[in-house]
Amino acid sequence: MRALYVEDNPVDVDLLQRTLARSMPELAIDVASSLAEGLAAIDLGRTYDIVLTDLSLPDGSGLDLLGAIHERGLALACVVLTGSGDEGAAIAALKSGADDYLVKDGDYLEHLPGTLTFAMERARAEAARRSRPVRVLYAEHHLFDIDLTLRRLAQSAPHLRIDVVRGPDAVLSRLQAAARTTPYDVLLLDYVLPGMNALDLTKSLRRDHRFDIPIVVVTGQGSEETAAQALRLGVSDYLIKHDGYLHELPVVLDNAFRQAELVRERTALRALTERLRLHSAVIDSTHDGVLITDLDGRIVSVNRAFTELTGYTREDSIGQNPRFLRSGRHGRDFYQTMWATLTRTGCWQGELWNRRKNGELYPEWLTLNAVCDDAGEVTNYVGVFTDISALRQTEARLSHLSHYDPLTDLPNRLLIMSRLEHAIEVARRQKQGLAAICLDLDRFKTINDSLGHQIGDQLLCAVGKRLRGHLRSEDTLGRLGGDEFMVLIERIETPAAAAVVAKGLVDALAEPFRLDSGQEVFMHASVGVSLYPDDGEDHMALVRNADAAMYRAKSQGRNTYGFYTEDLTRFASQRLDLETRLRRGLSNEEFVVFYQPVLSVSDGTLLGAEALVRWQPPGEQMISPADFIPMAEETGLIVQLGEWVLREACRQMRAWDAQGFVLPSVAVNLSAEQVRRQDVGTMLLQVLAESGLAAERLEIELTESSLMQQGEKAAMLLDQLKQHGVRLAIDDFGTGYSSLAYLKRFSIDKLKIDRSFIKDLADDRNDLAIASAIVAMANALDIAVQAEGVENDAQLALLKMIGCGSWQGYSCSPPVPPVDFEQRFLLAGFCA
Numbered sequence: 146m147r148a149l150y151v152e153d154n155p156v157d158v159d160l161l162q163r164t165l166a167r168s169m170p171e172l173a174i175d176v177a178s179s180l181a182e183g184l185a186a187i188d189l190g191r192t193y194d195i196v197l198t199d200l201s202l203p204d205g206s207g208l209d210l211l212g213a214i215h216e217r218g219l220a221l222a223c224v225v226l227t228g229s230g231d232e233g234a235a236i237a238a239l240k241s242g243a244d245d246y247l248v249k250d251g252d253y254l255e256h257l258p259g260t261l262t263f264a265m266e267r268a269r270a271e272a273a274r275r276s277r278p279v280r281v282l283y284a285e286h287h288l289f290d291i292d293l294t295l296r297r298l299a300q301s302a303p304h305l306r307i308d309v310v311r312g313p314d315a316v317l318s319r320l321q322a323a324a325r326t327t328p329y330d331v332l333l334l335d336y337v338l339p340g341m342n343a344l345d346l347t348k349s350l351r352r353d354h355r356f357d358i359p360i361v362v363v364t365g366q367g368s369e370e371t372a373a374q375a376l377r378l379g380v381s382d383y384l385i386k387h388d389g390y391l392h393e394l395p396v397v398l399d400n401a402f403r404q405a406e407l408v409r410e411r412t413a414l415r416a417l418t419e420r421l422r423l424h425s426a427v428i429d430s431t432h433d434g435v436l437i438t439d440l441d442g443r444i445v446s447v448n449r450a451f452t453e454l455t456g457y458t459r460e461d462s463i464g465q466n467p468r469f470l471r472s473g474r475h476g477r478d479f480y481q482t483m484w485a486t487l488t489r490t491g492c493w494q495g496e497l498w499n500r501r502k503n504g505e506l507y508p509e510w511l512t513l514n515a516v517c518d519d520a521g522e523v524t525n526y527v528g529v530f531t532d533i534s535a536l537r538q539t540e541a542r543l544s545h546l547s548h549y550d551p552l553t554d555l556p557n558r559l560l561i562m563s564r565l566e567h568a569i570e571v572a573r574r575q576k577q578g579l580a581a582i583c584l585d586l587d588r589f590k591t592i593n594d595s596l597g598h599q600i601g602d603q604l605l606c607a608v609g610k611r612l613r614g615h616l617r618s619e620d621t622l623g624r625l626g627g628d629e630f631m632v633l634i635e636r637i638e639t640p641a642a643a644a645v646v647a648k649g650l651v652d653a654l655a656e657p658f659r660l661d662s663g664q665e666v667f668m669h670a671s672v673g674v675s676l677y678p679d680d681g682e683d684h685m686a687l688v689r690n691a692d693a694a695m696y697r698a699k700s701q702g703r704n705t706y707g708f709y710t711e712d713l714t715r716f717a718s719q720r721l722d723l724e725t726r727l728r729r730g731l732s733n734e735e736f737v738v739f740y741q742p743v744l745s746v747s748d749g750t751l752l753g754a755e756a757l758v759r760w761q762p763p764g765e766q767m768i769s770p771a772d773f774i775p776m777a778e779e780t781g782l783i784v785q786l787g788e789w790v791l792r793e794a795c796r797q798m799r800a801w802d803a804q805g806f807v808l809p810s811v812a813v814n815l816s817a818e819q820v821r822r823q824d825v826g827t828m829l830l831q832v833l834a835e836s837g838l839a840a841e842r843l844e845i846e847l848t849e850s851s852l853m854q855q856g857e858k859a860a861m862l863l864d865q866l867k868q869h870g871v872r873l874a875i876d877d878f879g880t881g882y883s884s885l886a887y888l889k890r891f892s893i894d895k896l897k898i899d900r901s902f903i904k905d906l907a908d909d910r911n912d913l914a915i916a917s918a919i920v921a922m923a924n925a926l927d928i929a930v931q932a933e934g935v936e937n938d939a940q941l942a943l944l945k946m947i948g949c950g951s952w953q954g955y956s957c958s959p960p961v962p963p964v965d966f967e968q969r970f971l972l973a974g975f976c977a
């Protein structure tokens with residue numbers, strides 16, 4: 146489409162071009178800055194759809210341009226722009242054939258696209274109308290006049306289709322019949338008709354029969370008074386049959402017809418404007434946000450609610466694509482599906498998140514509809530949305546209320562059961578354990594009855610808070626009701642770990658609760674633990690059994706915890722007791738290191754010693770490491786303990802060095818947990834540096850399983866130690882995975898054949914075969930071999946026979962305190 150804009154003010158030109166580039170990009174605009182340029186552009190032959198002209202031009206008026214356009218019979222729309230206060234001139238322009246006008250003030254540019262579209266439609270309609278014939282009903286009694294008129298009109302106005310009747314009755318019946326099919330456009334009446342003159346007939350048609358058809362009256366002799374009377378009665382025009390009146394008749398008929406059309410159009414326009422005003426008032430008064438886009442998705446209109454809900458003004462929004470509201474919460478697919486549905490079905494409905502101007506995200510319920518014109522072509526899209534954030538908040542509040550205990554704000558029974566069910570599902574898939582723990586306050590009823598329910602409620606909240614503080618964030622704590630709480634611990638590896646949590650909960654309540662009144666109240670609890678999968682495989686069974694365990698704990702004296710099985714309860718309490726004592730033992734320095742000699746198989750010379758820890762609680766029997774090392778590993782205390790043993794062994798070696806004793810090396814055990822939990826390499830090298838013991842005199846013993854469990858971490862550690870000269874031995878060789886691959890991968894110095902193969906070496910051919918194979922393999926790989934647990938000479942003789950290098954065992958000595966070791970093996974230069 147192409148427009149010609151005639152305007153001498155460059156600022157107005159710029160503003161208009163920008164506005165139309167945004168809102169009607171399909172419209173190309175030529176600019177002329179004077180009347181002369183405008184006329185030249187029209188005469189140049191370029192086809193325009195619309196002309197916009199300022200009324201006041203430097204070399205004339207916009208009206209002159211309109212005149213020229215009409216003279217040339219050009220079928221194009223004309224819109225006149227005037228300065229404010231010039232509305233009178235604008236109306237004159239309309240009378241001269243302009244299709245519309247705009248007064249240049251305020252937000253006139255906003256109305257420009259609508260005005261242009263309307264003017265072009267009007268011009269098109271006008272052109273279409275001109276192309277159809279005008280239907281005239283002609284009433285004349287005299288045949289001569291009829292003949293003359295018809296002949297003349299056929300020549301000068303062929304577009305007039307004329308039907309002739311002879312009298313008033315025929316006029317009425319024809320008009321009535323045509324009203325049902327194709328109504329006449331103009332009624333032409335001769336003044337003198339049989340039985341009634343044209344004025345009386347007009348009066349009757351208008352008043353009695355409500356015909357609003359334009360009426361033209363021709364008369365032989367008329368006076369001004371008759372003409373005035375005719376016009377008062379509703380005659381559209383009045384023509385005296387002077388010479389040549391038949392030349393004027395076509396114009397008069399055309400004018401009467403067009404006048405009537407104009408009146409009809411104006412009336413329709415007024416009705417339409419009123420309807421639009423009503424629609425716009427309705428849209429503006431609704432609480433739903435409304436936006437209208439063109440087919441390219443550009444916003445062309447928004448209502449007041451839109452600006453209130455989004456925070457964007459009309460100016461911010463018009464011309465934008467609605468994507469400027471996007472929240473970022475939906476992916477491309479979401480919007481693609483939305484548009485695909487809208488274009489396919491003409492509508493889309495759904496919930497989506499948008500962002501307000503202040504950055505806040507909000508959910509809305511959006512309905513999108515395609516709007517079609519009379520021909521069924523989509524012209525626009527309309528979006529109507531409701532802000533549903535309040536609804537969502539209410540839903541969230543309701544959901545919270547149905548899943549959380551209103552007093553303590555902890556998960557309620559419903560939520561705990563659902564989490565327990567889900568946790569069991571996860572544990573089943575991942576082959577893990579979990580613990581369900583029931584906690585019931587002891588004698589809470591007494592407290593409630595004596596101090597009142599309000600204090601009881603306060604205490605329940607305080608208990609909930611305190612318990613929560615003793616749990617990890619990933620553990621679930623909930624209130625089942627009354628004074629009963631429930632805890633859910635996932636990924637529990639051992640019953641002992643569950644016992645730690647259960648005891649922690651009991652201990653958490655050891656401190657009294659201080660009431661607002663300052664009074665202190667002691668609250669204790671009985672706790673029951675059930676474990677998945679041993680005590681139940683579904684949530685009902687687990688809760689039932691945890692409850693049973695809790696009641697048994699209550700019956701056994703309250704303020705304690707119990708497992709569903711009594712064995713487990715006993716076991717767990719022993720373990721917990723051991724852990725407490727172990728911690729105390731470490732801080733009280735209750736540990737000592739014993740040494741067991743390592744000897745050469747071939748000549749019995751002393752090659753070194755293995756350092757083995759012992760626990761000597763004051764006044765009690767010495768405790769074997771087999772009884773406390775696993776607990777130290779479980780609790781992580783092994784890190785502290787292992788470091789202490791190493792430090793002590795290195796210190797002892799240096800002390801013996803200082804005394805002039807020669808003990809070539811010392812072996813120290815390293816647990817897999819140490820490798821897992823700490824940077825053992827750095828610690829080892831630091832201890833060596835502090836003690837001054839040469840790295841080559843330290844042998845580190847790692848079991849096969851430690852090596853396999855810690856994988857790459859162990860490999861890195863061994864490489865690091867190897868680089869510094871520390872020697873490495875594989876302990877308990879033959880009992881674990883025994884992969885030849887790791888013998889090759891790690892630079893192992895020694896294999897220690899496990900005691901279980903040595904024990905029956907003399908009687909069991911298989912053990913002998915295994916021991917021989919280990920020795921042969923180690924020899925081939927240039928790795929030393931040491932036998933553990935040698936208790937008699939027969940074993941020693943066989944070890945010699947198969948070529949084993951060194952040994953340790955009761956046959957020589959059990960591990961002994963350093964003083965004994967010194968006296969028996971160092972002082973006199975021992976040789977077995």
Ligand SMILES: Nc1nc2c(ncn2[C@@H]2O[C@H](COP(=O)(O)O[C@H]3[C@@H](O)[C@H](n4cnc5c(=O)[nH]c(N)nc54)O[C@@H]3COP(=O)(O)O)[C@@H](O)[C@H]2O)c(=O)[nH]1
Nearest residue numbers: 757758769770771790814815816876934935936953954955
């Ligand atoms: N991570 C650490 N582990 C340690 C440490 N100290 C000991 N341990 C490990 O504890 C397990 C039991 O040790 P222990 O009770 O000291 O038993 C050792 C010897 O007493 C025993 N032994 C030695 N000779 C004989 C024998 O002829 N017969 C027999 N029945 N037992 C004998 O063998 C144990 C030596 O074990 P090993 O380490 O495999 O060489 C044990 O697994 C220790 O490793 C420590 O400080 N850290």
